[in-house]
Amino acid sequence: MNPEYTATALAHPNIAFIKYWGNRNDALRLALNDSLSMNLAALHTRTTVRFLLDGSQASDTLVLNGRAIQGDALVRVSGFLNLVRQRAGVDWPAHIISDNNFPTGAGIASSAAAFAALALAASAALGLHLTEKELSILARRGSGSACRSIPAGFVAWHAGVEDGDSYAETIAPPSHWNLVDCVAVIQSAHKPVGSTAGHTLAGTSLLQAARVADAPRRAALCRQAILDRDFEALAVVTELDSNLMHAVMQTSTPPLLYWEPQSVEIMKSVMRWRQEGLPVCYTLDAGPNVHVLTLSDSVDEVEQRLRAVDGVAEVLVSAPGGAARLEPSPKDLEMKGFNQ
Amino acid sequence: MNPEYTATALAHPNIAFIKYWGNRNDALRLALNDSLSMNLAALHTRTTVRFLLDGSQASDTLVLNGRAIQGDALVRVSGFLNLVRQRAGVDWPAHIISDNNFPTGAGIASSAAAFAALALAASAALGLHLTEKELSILARRGSGSACRSIPAGFVAWHAGVEDGDSYAETIAPPSHWNLVDCVAVIQSAHKPVGSTAGHTLAGTSLLQAARVADAPRRAALCRQAILDRDFEALAVVTELDSNLMHAVMQTSTPPLLYWEPQSVEIMKSVMRWRQEGLPVCYTLDAGPNVHVLTLSDSVDEVEQRLRAVDGVAEVLVSAPGGAARLEPSPKDLEMKGFNQ
DSSP states (O other): OOTTSEEEEEEOOEEEEEOOOOEEETTTTEESSOEEEEEBTTOOEEEEEEEOOSSSOSSOEEEETTEEEOTHHHHHHHHHHHHHHHHHTOOOOEEEEEEESSOTTSOOOOHHHHHHHHHHHHHHHTTOOOOHHHHHHHHHHHOGGGGGGSSOSEEEEEOOSSGGGOEEEEEEOGGGOOEEEEEEEEOOSOOOOOHHHHHHHGGGSTTHHHHHHTHHHHHHHHHHHHHHTOHHHHHHHHHHHHHHHHHHHHTSSSOOOOOOHHHHHHHHHHHHHHHTTOOEEEEOOSSSOEEEEEEGGGHHHHHHHHHTSTTEEEEEEEOBOOOOEEEOOOTTHIIIIITO | OOTTSEEEEEEOOEEEEEOOOOEEETTTTEESSOEEEEEBTTOOEEEEEEEOOSSSOSSOEEEETTEEEOTHHHHHHHHHHHHHHHHHTOOOOEEEEEEESSOTTSOOOOHHHHHHHHHHHHHHHTTOOOOHHHHHHHHHHHOGGGGGGSSOSEEEEEOOSSGGGOEEEEEEOGGGOOEEEEEEEEOOSOOOOOHHHHHHHGGGSTTHHHHHHTHHHHHHHHHHHHHTTOHHHHHHHHHHHHHHHHHHHHTSSSOOOOOOHHHHHHHHHHHHHHHTTOOEEEEOOSSSOEEEEEEGGGHHHHHHHHHTSTTEEEEEEEOBOOOOEEEOOOTTHIIIIITO
């Protein structure tokens, strides 16, 4: 038991090779298809949760990257904490401090790392001892892809059919393969549609059923490519899967065109570079950034080429990352946010 | 009968609102789904065919935009002329002179206008009196979408199931609606995959079946939008249909990514402009150019905005065009190419 009802956890975002897009149940975030991903070692969210028994605040408070957050984001976090509180049989409000080590607004999907870290920190703060599977299921309720940021390395999310069987687990540890994700961060004036809203549109595309029906085949190919460390096989299925998801997005009602001109420039460059012999492939989440996968030997070359593309603001380089994990809580917790 | 076995015909390219992509029979170019298009008045191909009985040449010769053409393009034209010769019961070689009034290499799909003009000129030169339906069927054998450049104005291609019932006909004359196509010509270093080759890949996309299955619904919506002169309805179904075709292209094996960065820039701009109240929508064929449809009152505004986009080399503005038609043959035919 945690005498101060406080815990700090760190979790990495993940990049999916086989994508999650669309739910069989939006409220429970039960995915329609299995997905496969890799955690990103260089990027993380660190979250401290303290439950307050002293009556100093009546409801949850949230400080994200140093800024007090209200509104929809806080409502979503409070709703998630209710799941943890119910499980622990308490109703104490919490103060949450969360920081990303990557630039805010860079279009790095942060909800996966955020809800993985929050699930672990909140459950630990309340003295719940959840298994990895239970944590993955819990994190999924906050953000679907957060379930994949609980286990280490290369991860498969079994879509399942109900709350208890929809979770992620490691298929290979981070050390298994020297795969590297170079995220080309695109300067974009536009705020894309958030993925929670986007998921609810997936069913309006007449292409979604075919994408989902074929997903087991792609997931099997991708899993085998990872296990075999077969870059070319991974490249082909990963690019196809990304294109399939964006095809669904672009043909939903309303259509979602997450690609920016620079995204297409990079996608086409990556295809050309691979034809020329460089081990590279692309995948894009619900935003304009292009995740360019390569092997560690080629990282310098890939990073240099990406930085030379007009409109690329930054390149973030990540090896396969570990599991979500508890950390010592900061001693300066008061100073960092409790008195704001 | 034509005493000199010579005829000249003019035909317009067309832009499809409901696209043709993929055949049930590649050799006969029998489309998998109905399509709908508009001829482009400002653009045309003018083709003169002369069949030679004097033994001056042993096989067909072709001069395209002033250049003698050999190789695959000539083989394709000769194969097409064989269909006309068989029908007329002759085996005479032909000399063909064909000119486009739009820039070569600008990525304006020219095969539709080319084979429509060739079908009409060749059949007239041999004294065949074909009905519009017969001409449309014949032109289709040269290039699928050429069947839509035979009739006037707004045109529907009935996919049919065999050679004799796969043809296009007018659903509304050019004067029916003041719709205008502003083609934003994109500077591109890349030569895209030709559409004949592309069609054969359509079946490798797992999305093609869903695109085709829903095509009758989209064609009905589009036809009604044209008949009702309902721009907003046309815009929604036209953009969806373009995105569906490109989704299939982008997920075929190998993938075909015809969009260039500037294409995406314009697509996103057009979506924004329409939200702001301007009557505009986009559609793209098998290339990077963006066809921006609007109404005649807004042409100046649309043209000006498109010219302001970086990477737009030219904007070609077209009202609805007429049918393929015979013209007097040029008196200077000898000078223009017969002595090369």
